[in-house]
Amino acid sequence: MNAATVYRLKPGWRLQWEQAQGRHVLLYPEGMVQLNDSAGAVLGLLDGERDLAAVLAVLRQRYPEADEGLEGDVRDFVADALHQGWIRETEAT
Numbered sequence: 001m002n003a004a005t006v007y008r009l010k011p012g013w014r015l016q017w018e019q020a021q022g023r024h025v026l027l028y029p030e031g032m033v034q035l036n037d038s039a040g041a042v043l044g045l046l047d048g049e050r051d052l053a054a055v056l057a058v059l060r061q062r063y064p065e066a067d068e069g070l071e072g073d074v075r076d077f078v079a080d081a082l083h084q085g086w087i088r089e090t091e092a093t
Contacts, residue, residue, distance in 0.1 A: 001075055007087045008048030015043050042077055048090050
């Protein structure tokens with residue numbers, strides 16, 4: 001996984017805040033995935049414009065206490081989200 005790779009949600013999928021559940025959810029045509037706070041924070045930054053390095057920079061700024069291990073955790077999550085089919089690599093817009 002290259003730090004210059006750009007990701008975005010799979011077409012037809014949408015990230016939104018569900019007030020009733022108090023969390024982000026990932027909506028797709030067949031259903032919904034409830035996300036924890038960390039997953040919502042990362043997916044919210046995978047906008048098809050920021051590369052992985054930029055996403056990590058934003059997260060480090062927002063959560064300075066989580067810097068140790070942050071990069072590995074984010075890379076693991078992105079790899080899992082790719083495997084699950086939630087996101088895809090894309091050209092920067």
